[in-house]
Amino acid sequence: MAHQPQPDILDRIRHTLSHLLAQAVLEQFPEAQPAIGPTIEHGFYYDFKVDRPLTVQDLQKFEKRMRELVQQKLTMAQVNASSLEQADRRLASNPFKRELFDELKKQNAAISFYRIGKFVDLCRGGHVENTSEINPEAFKLTKVAGAYWRGDSSKPMLQRVYGLAFATKPELEHHLKVLEEAEARDHRKLGQELDLFSFDAVAPGAVFWHPNGMVVWNELEKLLRDYLVPAGYQEVQTPLMVKPELFARSGHLKHYRTNMFRVEGKGEEFFLKPMNCPESAVIFAVKAHSYRDLPIRLAEIGRIHRNELSGTLGGLFRVRQITQDDCHIYCRPDQLETEITNLLKLSKTIYKIFGFTPSFYLSTKPDDAMGDPKRWKEAEEALAQALRANKLEYKEKPKEGTFYAPKIDIDVTDSLGRRWQLCTIQADLVMVPSLPGVEYTDEHGKKQRPVVIHRAIFGSFERFIGIMIEHLAGRLPTWLAPVQVAIVPVGSRHVKPSMKLSKTLNESGIRTHVNDANETVGYKIRKAEKMKVPYMLVIGDKETKSTKLHVRVRGKKTVSVMAKKSFVERLVKEIRDRKLGP
Numbered sequence: 001m002a003h004q005p006q007p008d009i010l011d012r013i014r015h016t017l018s019h020l021l022a023q024a025v026l027e028q029f030p031e032a033q034p035a036i037g038p039t040i041e042h043g044f045y046y047d048f049k050v051d052r053p054l055t056v057q058d059l060q061k062f063e064k065r066m067r068e069l070v071q072q073k074l075t076m077a078q079v080n081a082s083s084l085e086q087a088d089r090r091l092a093s094n095p096f097k098r099e100l101f102d103e104l105k106k107q108n109a110a111i112s113f114y115r116i117g118k119f120v121d122l123c124r125g126g127h128v129e130n131t132s133e134i135n136p137e138a139f140k141l142t143k144v145a146g147a148y149w150r151g152d153s154s155k156p157m158l159q160r161v162y163g164l165a166f167a168t169k170p171e172l173e174h175h176l177k178v179l180e181e182a183e184a185r186d187h188r189k190l191g192q193e194l195d196l197f198s199f200d201a202v203a204p205g206a207v208f209w210h211p212n213g214m215v216v217w218n219e220l221e222k223l224l225r226d227y228l229v230p231a232g233y234q235e236v237q238t239p240l241m242v243k244p245e246l247f248a249r250s251g252h253l254k255h256y257r258t259n260m261f262r263v264e265g266k267g268e269e270f271f272l273k274p275m276n277c278p279e280s281a282v283i284f285a286v287k288a289h290s291y292r293d294l295p296i297r298l299a300e301i302g303r304i305h306r307n308e309l310s311g312t313l314g315g316l317f318r319v320r321q322i323t324q325d326d327c328h329i330y331c332r333p334d335q336l337e338t339e340i341t342n343l344l345k346l347s348k349t350i351y352k353i354f355g356f357t358p359s360f361y362l363s364t365k366p367d368d369a370m371g372d373p374k375r376w377k378e379a380e381e382a383l384a385q386a387l388r389a390n391k392l393e394y395k396e397k398p399k400e401g402t403f404y405a406p407k408i409d410i411d412v413t414d415s416l417g418r419r420w421q422l423c424t425i426q427a428d429l430v431m432v433p434s435l436p437g438v439e440y441t442d443e444h445g446k447k448q449r450p451v452v453i454h455r456a457i458f459g460s461f462e463r464f465i466g467i468m469i470e471h472l473a474g475r476l477p478t479w480l481a482p483v484q485v486a487i488v489p490v491g492s493r494h495v496k497p498s499m500k501l502s503k504t505l506n507e508s509g510i511r512t513h514v515n516d517a518n519e520t521v522g523y524k525i526r527k528a529e530k531m532k533v534p535y536m537l538v539i540g541d542k543e544t545k546s547t548k549l550h551v552r553v554r555g556k557k558t559v560s561v562m563a564k565k566s567f568v569e570r571l572v573k574e575i576r577d578r579k580l581g582p
Contacts, residue, residue, distance in 0.1 A: 422457070
């Protein structure tokens with residue numbers, strides 16, 4: 001077994017708490033079967049097979065018992081089975097542990113057991129030595145959820161108990177407040193309130209975009225094109241449904257088939273594309289290219305489909321129909337660093353518009369990688385050199401590259417301090433370059449394979465919009481807001497001048513809505529506030545006789561008086577500059 005780095009103290013605390021959770025569950029449910037209990041970001045979980053559904057009251061009992069165990073100052077001790085036969089007997093009644101044990105045995109990996117209190121678990125280690133290292137007030141069990149064993153819907157459904165754990169009580173309390181705020185910002189709830197999108201059981205894992213949502217979508221497309229067109233990108237579109245030969249050549253059928261949708265049509269077999277890259281190569285290969293033609297940057301806002309497990313689907317964050325802001329850059333090796341530098345600058349520029357702070361990671365060759373390891377090393381070094389050349393601090397994520405390329409992952413931190421992975425920049429010297437026709441003629445007249453950079457800035461439109469909604473708590477900046485100005489006529493005689501004002505604003509490129517319903521002014525204002533419209537204008541007798549407007553800004557109770565011309569100029573500039581406000 002490869003040497004595992006020593007986990008930090010918080011990981012050790014969380015891992016130990018997962019063992020204490022298992023003991024607490026087994027004390028109350030002696031017939032329960034513990035499955036697996038790893039650490040996760042901010043905490044831990046443990047999966048169990050239990051005869052009845054676990055309740056909130058059960059969690060309270062487990063948590064109370066865990067605190068008692070922590071305060072007993074228990075030691076965590078490794079228990080070495082004297083033989084594999086003895087280990088076999090220990091695991092005979094638990095099919096989940098037995099499956100893990102058999103895999104380790106097949107791999108000739110080290111096998112170890114750990115005891116804490118009365119609970120002995122198959123585990124590779126990484127715990128506190130004594131529970132006195134754990135603050136009994138700094139952890140909490142949060143929820144129970146269903147989870148298939150090893151994420152496979154053909155395997156038993158288990159109950160997963162989640163817990164949070166920190167070094168101190170204030171850290172736990174702060175995180176609980178963040179979770180409370182995150183719940184209030186849930187993009188599924190806000191998406192419904194703002195009438196942006198919906199979901200329906202007739203299309204699981206796919207989004208129904210409403211007119212308001214399409215305004216946001218189209219503005220994001222426009223943002224990308226405003227940066228890509230001047231930078232020499234060419235936009236393409238490729239078929240959604242492709243014969244299997246292409247994916248066989250690209251390696252997707254070997255490495256990714258379980259995530260692909262297969263389609264039959266009148267005796268022919270097709271797959272819905274899970275990625276755009278093989279089809280981008282088809283376009284590149286249509287004609288011959290010289291070294292002088294490179295780099296060629298083919299951008300595609302392309303729809304792809306991935307056969308995600310139904311249990312993993314979650315709002316916009318995990319869908320089956322995905323729209324990527326994809327691009328494939330075909331370049332010479334000597335152009336690689338420059339192209340990566342340009343992409344790093346582009347991603348930072350776009351994320352700054354939304355108030356995101358980026359951080360950088362280098363993901364290296366995974367175990368199931370295709371192609372020559374030497375080429376992988378070259379690609380990894382090129383990515384690392386580009387990060388160093390741009391003076392960007394980064395961390396390495398060993399073995400987390402795709403099956404065909406190492407990559408730079410760019411995470412962003414949102415307003416609640418949560419991290420999200422968005423952009424990936426992959427340096428592919430293996431998969432797309434090996435496809436038929438992906439070549440160019442060098443200065444000596446010889447055929448060469450280009451380097452192909454895969455990149456997506458948003459990652460996917462769906463996920464990015466979900467992240468953005470939660471980051472901004474639904475308060476979209478003026479340039480993105482479906483309605484930028486809500487116009488509120490006081491009475492029926494004010495509807496006509498309100499419509500005239502709306503037309504004036506529309507002609508300046510400002511999106512408006514005149515609420516001419518037979519409702520009170522206060523109700524109309526509250527409705528606009530609930531829809532998080534950036535600006536409101538109340539039009540009564542005074543406003544119809546004046547060149548000045550009474551402007552109510554989202555989030556402010558005060559009303560400003562502005563000349564109509566000044567208000568229009570202010571909004572036009574705010575929209576043009578894509579400011580984050582108001």
